[in-house]
Amino acid sequence: MNETQSVAQSTPKILPQDYTPGIDNLSSDDFLKIYLETLKYQDPFQEQDFSKMLDDMVKLNQVKYMNYTENFFNKLTTLLNQFTFLQSLSLIGKSFIFSADSLNPTTGLDYYLVSPQAVSNARVDFVDNAGNVVKSVQMNLDQGPNRLDISGLPYGDYAVKVYVNGQEVDSVKLGYLAKVVSLSLQNNSPILELSNGSYVDPYKIVYAGGV
Numbered sequence: 001m002n003e004t005q006s007v008a009q010s011t012p013k014i015l016p017q018d019y020t021p022g023i024d025n026l027s028s029d030d031f032l033k034i035y036l037e038t039l040k041y042q043d044p045f046q047e048q049d050f051s052k053m054l055d056d057m058v059k060l061n062q063v064k065y066m067n068y069t070e071n072f073f074n075k076l077t078t079l080l081n082q083f084t085f086l087q088s089l090s091l092i093g094k095s096f097i098f099s100a101d102s103l104n105p106t107t108g109l110d111y112y113l114v115s116p117q118a119v120s121n122a123r124v125d126f127v128d129n130a131g132n133v134v135k136s137v138q139m140n141l142d143q144g145p146n147r148l149d150i151s152g153l154p155y156g157d158y159a160v161k162v163y164v165n166g167q168e169v170d171s172v173k174l175g176y177l178a179k180v181v182s183l184s185l186q187n188n189s190p191i192l193e194l195s196n197g198s199y200v201d202p203y204k205i206v207y208a209g210g211v
Contacts, residue, residue: 091180091192092183093179093180095177095178096180097206097211098175098200098205099174099205103126105150105158107196110177112177113141113172114173114207115141115171116171117143118140118142119162122139123136123138123162124139124161124162125161125162125163126158127158128158135152135153160174176196177211178195178198179194
């Protein structure tokens with residue numbers, strides 16, 4: 001054996017940090033050797049349960065797989081959020097309609113109903129927190145945004161319900177018009193700052209065309 005061969009054989013093998021002996025790389029022969037060695041030193045009056053040992057190893061593998069899967073999806077989510085952040089940069093300086101659960105006439109915002117299709121003779125009710133209909137109007141809805149007349153509404157928050165032929169329509173969405181002034185990352189998720197001082201998720205945009 002020459003010196004080169006000696007050095008090569010004595011060079012230690014570098015294993016990855018996530019290498020787990022007995023779990024990832026344990027062959028059936030290795031497992032059998034461990035089990036036989038265990039049998040050698042077991043108490044003869046307390047028989048070793050082979051199935052219990054095998055079941056423990058299966059559970060260890062399951063835990064490791066679950067941890068790997070969780071780490072993978074966490075990294076994937078971070079990557080997608082960063083990609084969404086870069087895409088959202090183009091939104092700065094533009095106005096959009098953002099979804100709203102209710103409206104308040106004192107905010108100074110312009111509110112809209114965004115309809116997926118044209119609707120004739122729809123009834124729009126403005127409902128206060130007590131469930132009372134404070135104002136009701138009849139209007140034809142175009143496909144897309146339809147500005148709401150909120151004049152005459154007293155101070156307070158109002159839900160908006162749309163009815164067609166006496167049936168409530170859930171596909172028509174309430175929203176408000178605002179301009180995007182800045183973009184930031186919070187907990188690895190993109191957040192838009194709007195001209196009214198609020199902060200919203202980009203997915204709150206319900207209409208992106210001209211108003």
